[in-house]
Amino acid sequence: MCALCGVLGASEHWADAHARPGAFTRNTGPLERRRERARRVTAANRVLGAFGMVLSDWQGSAFLLATRTGKTVLVGDLGHLWVSAEALAGRALDPLDPALLQRLEAAP
């Protein structure tokens, strides 16, 4: 466990277990893994932007989720991301919400 942030162990989310360089090759392909994390941050930010939040990579081992007012939490993986995002936003983050989908469709 990281003594500073309390992040426990490594992320074992199912989305990490894809045999593509960068996903699930944490010891052999550090560069690819960083790229994969960057792609994930970009993909998540498309959605999080609608809720006034931004995700960023933190040391290649966790993610930082921040609101516009500076409230920030550490999240380990995609499983924790949506729980934390809803807690920070104070409302449900529904991927089927027509308003959200309209916004995403308008900015591909």
Add this chain to the structure above:
Amino acid sequence: MTGVPDFTPVILLTGFLGSGKTTLLSRLLADPTLGDTAVLINEFGEVALDHHLVERIDDTMVLLRSGCICCTVRGELAEAIRDLHSRRARGSVPPFRRLVIETTGLADPLPAMTTLTTDPVLRHHFRMGAIVATADAVNVARQLATQPESLKQVAVADLLILTKADLCDAATAAAAVAALRAVNPDTPLLVAGTDRLDAADIFDARPLPGASRLGLRCDPVADLAASHGSGLSSFSLVIDEAVDWTAFGVWLSALLHRHGDRVLRVKGLLNVAGSEAPVAIHGVQQLVHVPVHLAAWPDDDRRSRLVFITRGLEPAAISRSLRAFGVLARAGTAEVAA
């Protein structure tokens, strides 16, 4: 430790009250192929172990003639599994290679699966095997309509066993099969008394043994809502374009986080951009199994296919959301097939 797999498969035996779980189990326990198996049951008394019994290890654990270890669960399931694991490591019980858990008739199988994948000790030593559900031919259609637990047990099963088909007429048995198929269209179904029920076949069934068994056929089930009054619907998304794995992970994790309690099951084959072979996805409510990389496509069709069994979710909304999240590598279409 020799002979012990790195990850011991855990098979869940589920099924509604009176559906024949215990009868099935007591028959299978005598099978020598279960010699390398540990079984967690609710009560010794129910299974009538006496004639199989070799040695009583302690209050909660006995050794059977077949070599099978049989234990009752007192308290927490995770604790019982950890205890078994620890005894195996110390050599005080035979080195079992698989673990079968009999759930109670009213249990939702999901918490047991979640325990295995999230417990800090267990997740490094055990993996989910198949979920086997028994269904009683006489009562299952009614149970599916009135008992949400029964519905969930059938929907998440990797193998269905129809019991008591010999106690009813052919029309009732056929109606039972139709009711099961409405909830779980493509899982293999064995009929007790007609099909050979071999312990190894049942317990070594894998959630995703290969594309052929996945089938991914998802026939329209028009009378599903009417017959069950539960708003359950089953449909498949056929996606022409390759799928962006990163966006797919973001999308499905968000969908299951918010609507996991209404997605009874999602499974399918994905044509992932940049990958030659398909990736098989299998999720039960909020829990998604580790994606499986198949060696090759089952046929010439390279389209991604995702089958959903949901309660009250609109297929069109899911398809639109998938597109809007940028899951399609290019501007492809996601068409709802059924």
